[in-house]
Amino acid sequence: MGISKSIIAISLGALALMASGCTTERSAFTYRRPYQPPPYGQQPYYRSQPPPFYRAYPQEGPPSPEQPLPPSGEPQPEQPQGQIGSRALASLQLTQQGRTLLQQGKIDDAISVLERGVGLDSNNGQNYYYLAECWISKGNRAQAEEFNRLAGLYLTDSAWAAHLSEQKARINQMRK
Amino acid sequence: MAVPGCIPDIAAMKKRRFNSFLWKWLIKYAALVVVVLAVSLALYGWYLSYKIEKRFSGRRWNVPSKVLSDLTILYPGQGINRTLFQEKLQRLGYRKVSRELEHKGDLRLSPSVIDIFLHDLDIPSHKREGLPARIRLSQDRIASIERFDTGEYVPLLELEPEEIGLFFGAEREQRQLVSIKDVPENLVHAVLAAEDKRFYQHHGMDPWGVLRALYTDIRHAKLLQGGSTITQQLAKSYFLTPKRTISRKLQELLMSFIIEAKYGKNVILEIYLNEIYLGRKGTVSVNGVGEASNFLFGKPVSELSLPECAAIAGMIKAPNHYSPYANEKLCKERRNAVLRMMKENGWISEAEVEAASSSPVTTVGFAAYGRKAPYFVDYFAEQLKALYPEDVLTSYGLTIYTTLDTQVQLAAERALEKGLEHLEEAYPALRRTEPENKLQGAVIVMQPKTGYILALAGGRNYGVSQFNRIAQARRQPGSAFKPFVFLSALDRFTPASILSNEPKTYVIDGKTWVPENYEPMEQQFISMRSALAQSVNLATIDLAMQVGLDRVVDTANAFHFSTTLKPYPSISLGAFEVVPLELARAYCAFAANGVLPYPLSLKEVLDEHGQVLERRHMTIEPVTTPEKAFMMSSLMRSVVTEGTAHSLRNLGISFPVAGKTGTTTDYKDAWFVGYTSDILALVWVGFDNGDSVHLTGSAAALPIWADIMNSIPQYVSDDWFKVPPGVVTKTICSDSGQLAVRGGCPNTVEEFFLAENAPTQYCPIHRGVNPFDRMIREGRRFFGNF
Numbered sequence: 001m002g003i004s005k006s007i008i009a010i011s012l013g014a015l016a017l018m019a020s021g022c023t024t025e026r027s028a029f030t031y032r033r034p035y036q037p038p039p040y041g042q043q044p045y046y047r048s049q050p051p052p053f054y055r056a057y058p059q060e061g062p063p064s065p066e067q068p069l070p071p072s073g074e075p076q077p078e079q080p081q082g083q084i085g086s087r088a089l090a091s092l093q094l095t096q097q098g099r100t101l102l103q104q105g106k107i108d109d110a111i112s113v114l115e116r117g118v119g120l121d122s123n124n125g126q127n128y129y130y131l132a133e134c135w136i137s138k139g140n141r142a143q144a145e146e147f148n149r150l151a152g153l154y155l156t157d158s159a160w161a162a163h164l165s166e167q168k169a170r171i172n173q174m175r176k
Numbered sequence: 177m178a179v180p181g182c183i184p185d186i187a188a189m190k191k192r193r194f195n196s197f198l199w200k201w202l203i204k205y206a207a208l209v210v211v212v213l214a215v216s217l218a219l220y221g222w223y224l225s226y227k228i229e230k231r232f233s234g235r236r237w238n239v240p241s242k243v244l245s246d247l248t249i250l251y252p253g254q255g256i257n258r259t260l261f262q263e264k265l266q267r268l269g270y271r272k273v274s275r276e277l278e279h280k281g282d283l284r285l286s287p288s289v290i291d292i293f294l295h296d297l298d299i300p301s302h303k304r305e306g307l308p309a310r311i312r313l314s315q316d317r318i319a320s321i322e323r324f325d326t327g328e329y330v331p332l333l334e335l336e337p338e339e340i341g342l343f344f345g346a347e348r349e350q351r352q353l354v355s356i357k358d359v360p361e362n363l364v365h366a367v368l369a370a371e372d373k374r375f376y377q378h379h380g381m382d383p384w385g386v387l388r389a390l391y392t393d394i395r396h397a398k399l400l401q402g403g404s405t406i407t408q409q410l411a412k413s414y415f416l417t418p419k420r421t422i423s424r425k426l427q428e429l430l431m432s433f434i435i436e437a438k439y440g441k442n443v444i445l446e447i448y449l450n451e452i453y454l455g456r457k458g459t460v461s462v463n464g465v466g467e468a469s470n471f472l473f474g475k476p477v478s479e480l481s482l483p484e485c486a487a488i489a490g491m492i493k494a495p496n497h498y499s500p501y502a503n504e505k506l507c508k509e510r511r512n513a514v515l516r517m518m519k520e521n522g523w524i525s526e527a528e529v530e531a532a533s534s535s536p537v538t539t540v541g542f543a544a545y546g547r548k549a550p551y552f553v554d555y556f557a558e559q560l561k562a563l564y565p566e567d568v569l570t571s572y573g574l575t576i577y578t579t580l581d582t583q584v585q586l587a588a589e590r591a592l593e594k595g596l597e598h599l600e601e602a603y604p605a606l607r608r609t610e611p612e613n614k615l616q617g618a619v620i621v622m623q624p625k626t627g628y629i630l631a632l633a634g635g636r637n638y639g640v641s642q643f644n645r646i647a648q649a650r651r652q653p654g655s656a657f658k659p660f661v662f663l664s665a666l667d668r669f670t671p672a673s674i675l676s677n678e679p680k681t682y683v684i685d686g687k688t689w690v691p692e693n694y695e696p697m698e699q700q701f702i703s704m705r706s707a708l709a710q711s712v713n714l715a716t717i718d719l720a721m722q723v724g725l726d727r728v729v730d731t732a733n734a735f736h737f738s739t740t741l742k743p744y745p746s747i748s749l750g751a752f753e754v755v756p757l758e759l760a761r762a763y764c765a766f767a768a769n770g771v772l773p774y775p776l777s778l779k780e781v782l783d784e785h786g787q788v789l790e791r792r793h794m795t796i797e798p799v800t801t802p803e804k805a806f807m808m809s810s811l812m813r814s815v816v817t818e819g820t821a822h823s824l825r826n827l828g829i830s831f832p833v834a835g836k837t838g839t840t841t842d843y844k845d846a847w848f849v850g851y852t853s854d855i856l857a858l859v860w861v862g863f864d865n866g867d868s869v870h871l872t873g874s875a876a877a878l879p880i881w882a883d884i885m886n887s888i889p890q891y892v893s894d895d896w897f898k899v900p901p902g903v904v905t906k907t908i909c910s911d912s913g914q915l916a917v918r919g920g921c922p923n924t925v926e927e928f929f930l931a932e933n934a935p936t937q938y939c940p941i942h943r944g945v946n947p948f949d950r951m952i953r954e955g956r957r958f959f960g961n962f
Contacts, residue, residue, distance in 0.1 A: 087893070090251030093332040101301065108791050109301035115626050115794045120249060122625040122853055123898070146771065146796050153769055153802055153900065
């Protein structure tokens with residue numbers, strides 16, 4: 001029984017192989033042809049190196065979003081001031097995430113995260129500053145200018161003002 | 177020479193000759209027939225083989241594209257709506273447990289603490305392992321978030337996006353493809369034990385299996401077992417229509433042999449595991465072990481336990497019969513039978529069988545694929561279809577991330593329905609019997625700074641009408657358009673400027689137009705701030721005429737209304753129909769420092785391998801200055817504090833809001849657009865056919881707006897807009913609108929001005945009064961109070 005079945009199987013198999021000329025075993029997923037989307041809009045421009053300003057001042061002054069974290073353990077007593085502070089803090093977490101992505105050259109990911117930061121706390125001007133940085137990297141002068149301007153509405157202390165004007169100068173050097 | 181007895185029997189010889197001829201003829205033709213048969217079999221085999229090859233090398237399955245909401249951010253201090261939040265956790269597949277949290281997806285609720293073992297987060301911009309978190313609540317706020325394994329403080333917690341819809345093809349099948357590498361050994365063994373024990377030994381057909389099945393069936397006198405191998409089942413379900421004939425059986429058999437010859441066992445098993453039908457979820461069929469694992473147990477296939485593997489394998493025979501959702505007892509019996517068969521084959525031990533057999537069948541629970549946020553899905557599907565053809569959306573398994581917040585969406589849908597029902601109860605004139613003629617409403621909620629659409633309800637019932645009243649309708653905005661008139665006037669006028677409130681007759685194209693106020697007013701003059709707060713028609717028209725209608729049109733055009741606006745005086749009363757979405761977007765600029773955002777619904781599109789195909793970012797465009805935007809927010813704050821929307825306070829809104837009501841001619845449309853620095857919502861109420869709702873925007877639309885805001889405390893704060901550097905505060909005389917004379921002007925008020933047009937003149941009415949007269953007047957006023 002087994003032999004006759006094997007003979008049939010082998011002969012038919014051989015027939016099929018002759019017909020197809022293809023015998024290799026492949027994973028079930030290697031056959032699918034990936035979908036090619038139609039080109040849309042401008043292609044993102046990625047920098048291979050993080051922009052030089054990171055090396056200039058991650059340690060100093062205002063651009064460092066590392067804020068002291070409240071101690072863990074018992075919940076903090078509830079007070080209005082604390083609420084505002086915690087929202088700003090949560091937004092700064094996103095700023096930090098966005099900055100890291102930007103440094104890694106993942107510009108689009110950085111934009112997504114920083115946008116979320118803007119949505120969470122629109123008074124956090126740092127998100128706008130780094131969004132401008134992202135759009136500089138992507139070569140979009142108009143958006144970079146806008147975000148630089150918006151950052152200026154919120155980041156009013158002198159240290160940030162200097163960074164903003166330095167950023168503005170870099171934007172002005174971009175091609176229109 | 178004839179020998180008697182040896183006479184040749186001619187007849188017999190003839191007969192023999194004929195016989196041999198017949199035989200030769202028969203053999204010849206039989207051979208021909210055999211050759212022909214063999215050739216046709218070979219040809220047919222080649223044809224089938226070609227078909228199999230074609231099928232295997234192309235896409236094997238249509239995987240519907242999946243639409244996901246945005247992720248949800250939690251942080252300490254944030255407001256929380258417990259009902260909506262718990263519903264959300266349930267939709268995300270978190271299961272309530274009473275024990276300690278052990279697995280991803282476990283959830284334990286108590287009045288003041290939510291313990292949750294988060295699922296993994298995997299979105300394009302962020303990947304995070306699932307972690308155990310403890311969310312402490314204090315009243316309706318998050319008091320703190322910490323990891324309860326390490327006690328570490330968590331300043332920001334992100335919940336994974338939620339599935340809001342699928343783009344199905346005609347077959348309405350849902351599956352999640354799994355690779356054989358990810359399928360646990362237990363599941364493979366369970367499936368083989370249940371369906372085809374000798375899978376790795378046979379060549380497509382299992383004669384022993386057939387005999388055994390036949391024997392079992394005869395012994396029990398009913399059809400208990402089928403002898404089909406996994407390969408045969410695959411051939412049956414994958415290539416052919418379900419009918420039972422001998423030729424079909426032979427065809428199936430032939431195909432099984434070809435498949436076995438062409439492909440390896442693991443490839444066949446992988447296809448089988450992804451192909452099998454495993455029950456229904458509403459109107460959608462669940463196919464493949466990947467989706468079944470998610471549908472039944474809410475986890476990826478790699479995390480399935482032994483009893484769960486056996487339960488899935490047991491279902492293959494009759495998915496709807498043995499489904500734990502259909503009959504838990506039957507499912508358990510069948511599962512235990514599979515476990516015993518696994519033991520018989522030596523794949524698991526007796527101890528494992530016993531442990532697994534005694535465990536209960538715990539399912540995750542499911543919601544049938546309803547259309548969540550259907551108007552929203554329709555709205556962005558329009559944009560998607562410009563990028564991808566329909567068949568790509570229904571078959572390529574794309575993952576589409578959107579800006580939707582399902583909690584806001586539910587709040588908006590519920591508030592809209594509740595609000596409209598309430599209006600129908602309170603006002604019999606609004607009741608209609610035919611569902612398609614009923615009172616309608618629409619809501620859009622946006623994040624003004626980013627332009628994210630958080631919620632969109634284009635009508636009260638998608639089943640009755642799919643017309644999207646937010647994105648497709650054009651309605652007169654009425655007074656909700658007035659802010660654009662006031663904005664165009666800010667260069668020359670200030671909130672303190674005095675406007676004429678006297679009736680006038682205008683002549684347009686030879687016709688006379690005599691506008692009226694909503695209610696007759698005695699005041700001949702009114703300040704610009706009060707004119708907007710009270711939504712005074714005559715003063716607004718006066719303002720528009722003074723500013724110049726062309727200028728009003730230019731200002732409004734900067735906000736990208738798709739309507740052609742013409743410089744008619746009626747523009748100031750919102751006579752030109754606009755798309756509600758465009759109106760909401762335009763108001764965003766007031767809440768966002770004068771920057772108009774692009775309304776975003778689509779964020780990212782990923783292919784089935786997780787590669788980003790498409791990405792949309794927040795894009796902004798300045799339409800006015802931050803100073804003017806602040807002035808407009810300040811003016812519209814008065815609408816809420818002392819104007820047409822003052823009832824908001826009685827509706828539970830205690831945080832600062834700016835907004836504008838809108839009511840059109842004959843009360844055809846009722847509007848309210850309200851915003852804070854964080855969130856903006858537009859509500860429209862009206863009839864599709866233009867019948868009157870007999871109500872103002874503040875009576876019909878405002879309560880719905882308040883209901884939405886009260887349901888989403890996570891977006892609400894006491895923050896108000898920061899005064900920009902170009903805006904100054906002055907004390908002015910309410911009568912003249914000029915700087916107040918200290919001790920001279922009886923009614924003074926603090927007012928905001930743009931620095932460049934702040935008043936510099938002192939009040940001419942009270943300036944000339946000498947100090948002595950002033951003292952007498954003050955004294956009279958003081959004593960007059962008694």
